[in-house]
Amino acid sequence: MNLFASRDDLIRWLGSLLQERIVVAPVRVQGQTMFQPISQIEEIAFDFDNTTLSPKGWFLPPTETLFSLQRDDGQVELVPTLAEQDAVLFGLHPCDAKGIALIDKPFLQDPGDALYRERRSRTTLIGLACRQALPECFCTSMGSAPDDPSNVDILLTEVEDGYIVQAVTEKGKALLPKGLAEYKGKVPTPPKLLTVPTKEVISAMRELFNDPYWEQVGDRCLHCNICAYVCPTCYCFDMRDYTDKGKVERVRSWESCQSPGFSLTAGGYDPRTTKGERLRQRFYHKLLYFPEQFQDVACVGCGRCVRDCPVNIDIREVISNLQQVMEAKSGS
Amino acid sequence: MSMEYQPKVIGFLCNWCSYAGADMAGTSRMGYPQNIRIIRVPCSGRVDPLFVVKCFQRGADGVLVSGCHPGDCHYTEGNYHTRRRFALLREFLDYLGIAKERLRVEWVSASEGQRFSDLVSDFTAELAKLGPRSKV
Amino acid sequence: MGQGARFEMDMELIQQIRDKARKLLEEGVVEGVIGYERATDGLTSRPLFAYNPPATERLIFDETCAHNLVKYLLDKKGKKMAVVVKPCDSRAINLLLNEGQIERDKVFIIGVGCPGMVETNWNHKSETLQVKCRSCQLSKPLVYDFLAGQEIERQTEEETYSDIAEAEAESLTTRREFWMEQFGRCIRCYACRQVCPGCYCPVCFAERLEPLWVGIRIAPEENEMWQTIRSFHLAGRCIGCNECERVCPVDIPLSLLNRKLEKDVKELFAFQAGLDPEEQPPFATFKKEEKLEFGE
Numbered sequence: 001m002n003l004f005a006s007r008d009d010l011i012r013w014l015g016s017l018l019q020e021r022i023v024v025a026p027v028r029v030q031g032q033t034m035f036q037p038i039s040q041i042e043e044i045a046f047d048f049d050n051t052t053l054s055p056k057g058w059f060l061p062p063t064e065t066l067f068s069l070q071r072d073d074g075q076v077e078l079v080p081t082l083a084e085q086d087a088v089l090f091g092l093h094p095c096d097a098k099g100i101a102l103i104d105k106p107f108l109q110d111p112g113d114a115l116y117r118e119r120r121s122r123t124t125l126i127g128l129a130c131r132q133a134l135p136e137c138f139c140t141s142m143g144s145a146p147d148d149p150s151n152v153d154i155l156l157t158e159v160e161d162g163y164i165v166q167a168v169t170e171k172g173k174a175l176l177p178k179g180l181a182e183y184k185g186k187v188p189t190p191p192k193l194l195t196v197p198t199k200e201v202i203s204a205m206r207e208l209f210n211d212p213y214w215e216q217v218g219d220r221c222l223h224c225n226i227c228a229y230v231c232p233t234c235y236c237f238d239m240r241d242y243t244d245k246g247k248v249e250r251v252r253s254w255e256s257c258q259s260p261g262f263s264l265t266a267g268g269y270d271p272r273t274t275k276g277e278r279l280r281q282r283f284y285h286k287l288l289y290f291p292e293q294f295q296d297v298a299c300v301g302c303g304r305c306v307r308d309c310p311v312n313i314d315i316r317e318v319i320s321n322l323q324q325v326m327e328a329k330s331g332s
Numbered sequence: 333m334s335m336e337y338q339p340k341v342i343g344f345l346c347n348w349c350s351y352a353g354a355d356m357a358g359t360s361r362m363g364y365p366q367n368i369r370i371i372r373v374p375c376s377g378r379v380d381p382l383f384v385v386k387c388f389q390r391g392a393d394g395v396l397v398s399g400c401h402p403g404d405c406h407y408t409e410g411n412y413h414t415r416r417r418f419a420l421l422r423e424f425l426d427y428l429g430i431a432k433e434r435l436r437v438e439w440v441s442a443s444e445g446q447r448f449s450d451l452v453s454d455f456t457a458e459l460a461k462l463g464p465r466s467k468v
Numbered sequence: 469m470g471q472g473a474r475f476e477m478d479m480e481l482i483q484q485i486r487d488k489a490r491k492l493l494e495e496g497v498v499e500g501v502i503g504y505e506r507a508t509d510g511l512t513s514r515p516l517f518a519y520n521p522p523a524t525e526r527l528i529f530d531e532t533c534a535h536n537l538v539k540y541l542l543d544k545k546g547k548k549m550a551v552v553v554k555p556c557d558s559r560a561i562n563l564l565l566n567e568g569q570i571e572r573d574k575v576f577i578i579g580v581g582c583p584g585m586v587e588t589n590w591n592h593k594s595e596t597l598q599v600k601c602r603s604c605q606l607s608k609p610l611v612y613d614f615l616a617g618q619e620i621e622r623q624t625e626e627e628t629y630s631d632i633a634e635a636e637a638e639s640l641t642t643r644r645e646f647w648m649e650q651f652g653r654c655i656r657c658y659a660c661r662q663v664c665p666g667c668y669c670p671v672c673f674a675e676r677l678e679p680l681w682v683g684i685r686i687a688p689e690e691n692e693m694w695q696t697i698r699s700f701h702l703a704g705r706c707i708g709c710n711e712c713e714r715v716c717p718v719d720i721p722l723s724l725l726n727r728k729l730e731k732d733v734k735e736l737f738a739f740q741a742g743l744d745p746e747e748q749p750p751f752a753t754f755k756k757e758e759k760l761e762f763g764e
Contacts, residue, residue: 029653030719052717053655062655063686135509135591219540220515224659226717238684240677253684259658261675275543307590310663310715311535312507312514381700382673382681389693403756412754416737419760420703423732427636428696429644437762 003176004183006162013177014090015041022087024058024123026051035089044091049134050304054099054232055092059119060107062229062254066115066239069248081115087123088175095139095302097127097151099232105294106235124175127152133191136303138316141198144300146190157188196316197323198297204326205288209280213325217318218276220311221258227305227313228256228282233290233298236262257281283318339393339459341368341452344383346376346411349400349441356445364452367459368396375399376437377410381421384435388425391466394434394459396452401439411439433458434465477530481580481617485552488578488614489524492550498576500544502537503527503552509591515540527552529616534585534598536560536709539665541570550576552616554585555606559707559742560665562610566745567705569668579612581620599723600710603627610743629731635724647692653718654691660712660722661698666705673697699725704733704750707742736760 005013017023018041025044027036033048035055070077092100100120107116130137130146139145149155153172157164164183167173208214228234238255241248255262258278264270272278290298299315306314345351351372357364373379376399387395397418399411418437426432436455440448489501505516505526512532517540518524529552537551538560553561561577564570584601587594603626607619635643658674661667674682674694682693699706699722706726713722733739737750 032719063684216517219517219543222539222659222662222715224662224715225657226659226715229655229657230717240684242683242685251683251685253686254655255684261671306508308717309590310659312509312512312590314508317508382697385693385696385700386681389689409754412756413751415758415760415762416751416754419736419762420729420732421700422761424696424700424703424729426640427643427728428647428692429640431640439762 002183002187003165003167003180004159004162004185005156005165005177005180009177009180010156010163011041014044014088016177017088017175020086022085023090024055024087025090035092037087046091048091049132050093050302050307052304052308053230054096054302054304055089056096056099056103056232056235058087058089058123059100059116060103060235060237060254064115064252066250066252068250071246071248083115083119083122085122087119088126089123090126091128092125092152093130093302094127094144094146094148094151094155095137095142095300096232097125098139098142098144098148098300099302100125101151102233102290102294102296102298102300103235105296124154124171125152126154126156126172126175129155129157130191131158131188133193134303134307136306137193137301138196138303139301140193141196141316142297142299142301146193159183159185159188193301196301196319198319200323200326201287201319202291202297204322205284207329208322208325209284211325213321214280215274215276217313218274218279221275221279221313222310223258223260223275223278224310225256225258226308226310228258229254230304230308232300232302232304233286234282257285279313283315286315287319337460337464339367339456339462339464340391341394341396341456341459342387342392343368343370343396343398343452344373344376344379345370345396345440346378346399346406347372347374348406349404349439350376350398350448352442353398353440353444353448356443357449358445360445362445362449364449365456367456368452375405375407375410376414377405377407377412379414379418381417384418384421385425388430388434388465393462393465394436394455396436396438396455398438398440398448398451401441404441430465431462433462477528478617482527482529484616485529485578485580486524486527488616489518489527489550490521492576493518493521493524497548498550499547501527501550501552501578502540503578504529504533504535504537507590511591511593512588529580531584531586532588532593534588534711534714536663536665536711538564539663541575542665542668545570546574548574548576550578552578552580553609553612554580554582555609556582556600556604556707556709558606558609558611560709562742562745563666563705563707566747566749577609577612577614579609579615581608581615581618582606583620584622584624598710599713600708611745629727632724632728632731635728648688650720651691651695652688654686654695654720655718656686656691656694657717659715659717663711663715664702665709665711666702666707667698673701695720695722695725699729702726703729704737704739705741706730 022037024037026033026048027043028045032052033045065081067080107113149168153169155166236255237252239252241250263272286298379397384395402411405411422432422435492498501518503516504513507514536557538557584597587596603624605622607621682690710723739750
């Protein structure tokens with residue numbers, strides 16, 4: 001059953017949630033919008049197109065201490081890092097919610113990542129359906145939709161004077177405020193998006209590993225990591241131990257396969273020394289390896305990489321091109 | 333004295349002049365504040381701006397780079413490079429909010445033990461007035 | 469300030485670029501041509517690597533072509549390449565020649581005069597000139613093998629660094645808070661380094677473990693280390709293409725760092741990078757009699 005919350009209802013509800021939980025929401029930061037924990041409801045940017053970084057950073061922060069060891073007088077104490085409080089992640093679009101569901105697959109797969117698992121179970125996702133699509137959006141081609149409720153606990157859809165509130169899971173239902181009336185009005189039609197033909201891309205990937213296409217695109221790639229860092233489904237990281245006066249901290253930070261030296265092994269061997277090889281890796285992970293392992297393509301069509309790549313390496317173009325290259329090969 | 337703020341000073345002293353000068357201050361029993369921790373380098377030209385910024389990042393309140401007087405460098409030219417490098421770095425760090433008074437470049441020869449002692453006392457007093465770096 | 473570059477796609481200029489590129493490839497003078505083509509938004513541009521004559525038909529040049537293509541020459545060492553070069557980009561050529569990173573006879577420079585590039589994002593083209601273009605007075609590249617189109621007289625005023633002077637006049641605390649807030653946003657993607665023609669160290673100081681200068685933690689202190697030292701490594705070398713600021717995904721105002729250093733290097737050492745491939749860079753030389761700040 002759909003419920004209705006006025007703008008004031010929503011603000012009051014979020015305010016009450018803020019009393020006892022962390023609320024992570026879109027916030028304006030110097031002309032951009034970022035997901036951040038807020039201290040006041042006024043900080044929330046309700047009208048935004050798309051954030052700069054995806055909300056995956058709440059579950060997999062750009063940098064975190066996994067645990068620390070304290071050594072005093074021969075005693076060693078292990079201090080794990082734990083999620084402090086319950087949290088609410090508010091305002092994520094269906095594409096970003098799907099991104100989190102995709103990252104769940106490797107991170108919650110047994111034995112799972114303890115930190116990620118804890119933060120994930122203690123966070124309730126309140127999604128916001130998209131009233132409009134941006135030119136770079138293509139979620140409908142990647143298994144999602146502007147009004148897709150599948151991966152959130154509660155989905156809000158903006159209407160004339162408030163929001164349709166749809167509880168999707170028991171976790172979401174438990175968080176709803178009391179006294180919301182049933183919504184009997186019209187449910188807005190989601191925006192239409194351009195489609196990217198993806199039917200044959202996985203089989204094309206299987207055949208085109210050694211194709212010169214990758215070096216051609218790789219020519220202009222800067223290997224700057226922007227695509228991986230803004231992406232809702234990229235999750236590579238690096239870990240280092242830092243020692244300082246008897247205290248050892250194991251730190252984990254974002255890294256990406258695009259960085260030169262990412263795959264450098266001890267002894268000096270690097271399987272991906274050329275630009276094309278590094279570029280190819282990211283597309284293969286998203287469009288072949290991840291689907292083969294987890295039965296779902298690791299791209300949600302949010303368009304951030306399209307928007308932010310300084311040299312316009314456009315995944316939609318790559319997906320089209322791969323199928324064209326295949327067609328040309330099988331035709332000849 | 334121990335309850336007041338004690339600035340942490342790192343000093344990079346060139347082996348041939350400044351370090352010898354500091355040594356002389358010691359052997360002649362000229363006291364100087366214990367706030368300074370000395371790192372010996374072959375030449376003031378060895379001091380990479382990286383070292384200085386790292387010192388500040390790790391909690392130093394002041395950094396001293398000291399070498400031979402220009403014209404007297406043991407390696408002939410090292411301190412000319414030091415001079416250029418740190419003239420620019422001081423300005424840049426000040427622009428970023430690290431007061432330029434916190435980075436000192438001085439020329440101390442092997443016989444200038446008194447000068448070294450006075451200089452460290454002066455620098456420490458100035459830093460005590462400026463306060464801890466993280467607060468500025 | 470911010471007057472838009474008003475030029476329609478100059479088809480004559482573009483045809484000259486295409487014709488030259490095609491000829492160079494047909495005659496085997498170069499192995500490839502690096503230029504610009506239209507991006508997938510149909511509005512802005514992106515780098516194009518043309519290795520055969522038909523590909524040269526995609527070459528364009530308009531007010532969205534801000535990218536500095538000279539960096540790509542470092543990926544193609546040993547190969548003779550042609551590259552489309554604006555006046556600011558030609559300073560990068562001089563820098564890399566000066567530092568022995570490219571060989572003059574391995575580059576065919578297709579120079580273009582430039583009326584100024586506008587600020588763009590994907591699918592957005594503004595009317596505002598890029599920061600670096602507002603005080604550029606170069607009517608044509610400083611070095612080229614072929615000039616496509618005409619020299620373009622710029623109606624700009626000389627660089628006064630007024631915004632830098634304003635920043636310098638703020639209090640120390642204000643400056644500190646400003647920069648720590650800016651550095652706090654850095655996500656250490658290293659896009660600034662990757663796009664910069666002056667950043668080509670085989671192992672960047674930030675990747676070193678022994679000694680550990682920066683490390684992998686992404687936090688304001690580490691970011692400050694990264695930003696401060698990278699800027700300083702470009703002091704006297706930065707040629708002002710401002711690509712670093714353009715590509716930064718979190719909009720850190722890097723031109724406020726680079727231009728401060730450029731201003732001070734000019735004042736202290738009367739030097740500007742990239743104007744003359746033979747000139748001694750300021751930190752490779754010295755004047756015995758100069759006093760600077762430390763007396764003597």
